[in-house]
Amino acid sequence: MPYSFINDYSEGCHHEVLKALIKTNYEQSEGYGLDRYSLEAAEMLKKEMKRDDVMIHFLCGGTQANLVVIGHTLRPYEAIIACDTGHINTHESGSIEMTGHKIIPVLNDDGKLNVAKIEAALAKNPDEHTVKAGMVYLSNSTETGSVYNKAELTAISAFCKEKGLLLFVDGARIGNAMMSEGNDLWLEDYARLCDAFYIGGTKNGALFGEAVVLCNPCLFNDFRHSLKQHGAMLAKGRVAAIQFWALFKDGIYYANAKRANELAQMIAEALNECRIEMAMASKTNQIFPILPQELVDHLAEKYDLGIWEKIDERFSVYRIVTSWATEEEKVHSLIKDIKEFYGV
């Protein structure tokens, strides 16, 4: 069977996560996220962001996290500004609209928002015949592997505050953003700059789970009602929490993301040596090379690569993804095979 570089959720979980689940398995605990593991994991994350005034809940997945936070927060007629390439706009099957809210899509070429784009989106929605923008959504790292830096997020945050917009960061791959070269945005920055964000577990070593961090106290009230109402409150809430506890207690979360980034960048470098262009620049664990069909065919028996977008008969953009679980030797082997193909 070919080795998969399709995504970062092909395997189960990091062995320390598994160990923690095994160790706590027969203990009795309270249900619905009121157990001591949920409290301890929340405390651990709060320390990580040097804050004790945020509220943390452990959810099952990214789409769920997005729809619960947005649905909980917005008034019925409010909309959310996002990149047209944003995950909520393209890959969540209309879940935000299901909660009643329009996404105001912003055209972009690097997967990122900025103040000018948000301002233009506001200008197009001025009165009661249009929607009222209530929130700005962005992902870091983005759906196309790009990364916001501190200056960029600070500018967006300041503009949002000025305009009365809430800022929500989808952190399904926040680890990869933090571990990307040159990063200057850490959990404490997110906690300061955002009204809400989440720390993705599913793509960075957990079986499942996203840690939603509410930073703006206006969102605290009744959040557990929203969780329950959306079917997002696990009876055994501890199962999500314990995983975060295991990932953060010794920095595994960061190590996992670092490793994933490095492996992808190694492949990127090799592709570069073979003069293969990237469709989108990325410093994270997803890279988007423009590959000729004959190379893909050549690799197909040994490796699964995901097509991102067909360009023409000969070329397509592919997405190659690495993770905490990617086997290093498979990366080396892939690199070797590519280089051989090009005689480099």
Add this chain to the structure above:
Amino acid sequence: MPYSFINDYSEGCHHEVLKALIKTNYEQSEGYGLDRYSLEAAEMLKKEMKRDDVMIHFLCGGTQANLVVIGHTLRPYEAIIACDTGHINTHESGSIEMTGHKIIPVLNDDGKLNVAKIEAALAKNPDEHTVKAGMVYLSNSTETGSVYNKAELTAISAFCKEKGLLLFVDGARIGNAMMSEGNDLWLEDYARLCDAFYIGGTKNGALFGEAVVLCNPCLFNDFRHSLKQHGAMLAKGRVAAIQFWALFKDGIYYANAKRANELAQMIAEALNECRIEMAMASKTNQIFPILPQELVDHLAEKYDLGIWEKIDERFSVYRIVTSWATEEEKVHSLIKDIKEFYGV
């Protein structure tokens, strides 16, 4: 710390479930429930109900299963008939209404619906000024521990077919129903009599997970869209499926439920010997004794019991729940302590 008889989801999962998760942890698999574990677990369950024409999906929890199935199925103006004590009407934070649908609550004294009650609910909703009933919801075992038999469910099913109502059974504790004394309703019967039902994992040995079974082909189309839209599609879908695979491959699911029922019934018997009355009759793993405050105070140091409903200053209804994980010696000890208190 007192030993908890509060619910059947205090512990992690059955050791065979854990073993299966460990064993498969580093295998790569497709995402979003398209992996081979999800397919195999579905096949296994189909065999269990001697049907290959049903569709099975693995979800995270009961509230999620209820809202996804109901939201997927009903037209916007359709309503669902349920006991006023039904889980969707009392303990899911308005999740069904969040999907836009009214619950038509039916008064009852044993947690159960019957044809006459459904007929009366229809009669009260005759035209476009009222809602249109589109579905009937019931739980087995019910929220108060009672159980439907085959004759009862067959009558309801026939009536629903006649009236164009879909029938949906919440099986969060379907194992306890199947293993209750005198039961004559098995998975194959549910598959034949219902349009949809689910097999609860969370309360019977899984970390989490409910296996939704769609029996009526009209519900098949685009169900995965509904899953995704509600944030109910795990990226690592296999995690839910593997648990069901482990629970059903050697009958552990049935054994777990049988054990849970037996332990609860042992306590019930002891209470009976002490002439303590039950508020609701139950043959399953939840019992509802009317306990005097002094007994509860006496037991409090060693056991956690959940209050169900206060009756007066001296008496309250308590809910005592056992599970696959309940330690038998704790049950014996509880029985002994109760009997000693009463000098029996």
Add this chain to the structure above:
Amino acid sequence: MPYSFINDYSEGCHHEVLKALIKTNYEQSEGYGLDRYSLEAAEMLKKEMKRDDVMIHFLCGGTQANLVVIGHTLRPYEAIIACDTGHINTHESGSIEMTGHKIIPVLNDDGKLNVAKIEAALAKNPDEHTVKAGMVYLSNSTETGSVYNKAELTAISAFCKEKGLLLFVDGARIGNAMMSEGNDLWLEDYARLCDAFYIGGTKNGALFGEAVVLCNPCLFNDFRHSLKQHGAMLAKGRVAAIQFWALFKDGIYYANAKRANELAQMIAEALNECRIEMAMASKTNQIFPILPQELVDHLAEKYDLGIWEKIDERFSVYRIVTSWATEEEKVHSLIKDIKEFYGV
């Protein structure tokens, strides 16, 4: 054709309403309720309730008014407490649930809520597994013709304030309540005691139209967004406003309701003389006599009466409704025919 006592919306509108529409027909005005007629009618109503700090919008109908106000106000997980006989719970086709909110139905025998009933409803919904009550809904006059007095509404209002519940009064027949014998609740009282209420036009002399009064400034923000979003903002908003202007400028609104009540009470008195019992006591324009089938058959050629509820083979509760448009001679003729039938 038989003369209809079926409801209070069988005819068009009061002649002064028609006159006002004719007079202003060719004037140009701004759209969407920003015209001077909308402003003037709002001013007139504000004077009527001696308040200039309320906000008034003119909507098309009662169901629309209910769903827009409730949908605008509640958080997604909040519910509304209402009589189980309340219009929103029985005759609006699940429109409140469509906006995502559960109605907590309260059993009653006179169509009315009181503090004890609301308190009990709260007690049954204590935490995040249940819904969170956010609002109390009542109608005056009620669906069964009964009327709240000032002491009753004051007690409910005080309790709601204490508990953080908003109070919303459905005034589809508020005119009939105000003009009922012994009434001590006037528009200024509603404006003081409620967070929102509406003054019904449809059933009291308008072609259509309900004047929604927002009293609590927390509800003001973006209400026009909610109007527009629900399709409840007429392009020619003036058409609704002009009708209220015509109804209130010389007290026609009160006169219409007074006349409707008096005609119904005349019939009630006659029925009483014939020893016909009422199913529900009413001092307003709807009466609910228990009529024998032979009387109904006898009257059928000349009068249309609406059946409310069948009691047995011989008797049914009927609803007889009068309005601003009911012809007095038809009332006299009905009374005469009933008395003749009984030889009174």
Add this chain to the structure above:
Amino acid sequence: MPYSFINDYSEGCHHEVLKALIKTNYEQSEGYGLDRYSLEAAEMLKKEMKRDDVMIHFLCGGTQANLVVIGHTLRPYEAIIACDTGHINTHESGSIEMTGHKIIPVLNDDGKLNVAKIEAALAKNPDEHTVKAGMVYLSNSTETGSVYNKAELTAISAFCKEKGLLLFVDGARIGNAMMSEGNDLWLEDYARLCDAFYIGGTKNGALFGEAVVLCNPCLFNDFRHSLKQHGAMLAKGRVAAIQFWALFKDGIYYANAKRANELAQMIAEALNECRIEMAMASKTNQIFPILPQELVDHLAEKYDLGIWEKIDERFSVYRIVTSWATEEEKVHSLIKDIKEFYGV
């Protein structure tokens, strides 16, 4: 006060509409659209489209018509393809999203969809991670005054049928489309090509009202439930129906639209003579000239023109709208003033 060319809903209604309302005012009729006027107006419209197998309902306004039809028709996870300039996407305050459905916006430069654009929208939404397109929405005439011809609508209709998409036409200005020069699309064509459409009254001589025509029998079931649920069913349903009866009995509907178009085109011609360019080509009652600020300032005392979009400091696109009620002498006067300004 300046004379308004801001929109086509500044005045009340056509005198024949008023006459019909006056004439029928005191007749008793059934409520909720079941009266004989509603039936007769529906029959009249059916004859107009030479069909007796369509279903017609009279609603209050365009936003309401759009949200009720779309909300009634789509499954929860289905989306609707529309121009990004479409009314539902830009001027209805997120009402479609409120019903839970995503709009898939299609970029365009003439306000119109075509098969290639719809096909591209489908290609971007292929699976359960994206939404499922269920319907295509277009307006005729469009929001920018352009018009579809029969070949165009036929091609779209055929493609929709092939792909299992429903086709819904917003006919808020369908009269203007039908009366535009060279039109070859009539009501019978819409009834044949669409699954649903509506005939706009508000902008063509009625006080309010849109006649929704359901052509696909799959949409018939329970439509009155949807009407009621959305607060879109007038108690005095006849009031909307009578207006359509008056507009169609002697062809006033067509005459009104023809007149509106002609007056706008007269202004367009004059602007053309003055070498003023149009931002968008239009053969209907809305024209979009690019006007210099000094001309607008010059005209401001006597005429109200609506700004559509600012281009730069000197120029903006304006929207000039005429209607059934526009005074011809005002048009002549406007033309004269513009020509004088330019010395033409």
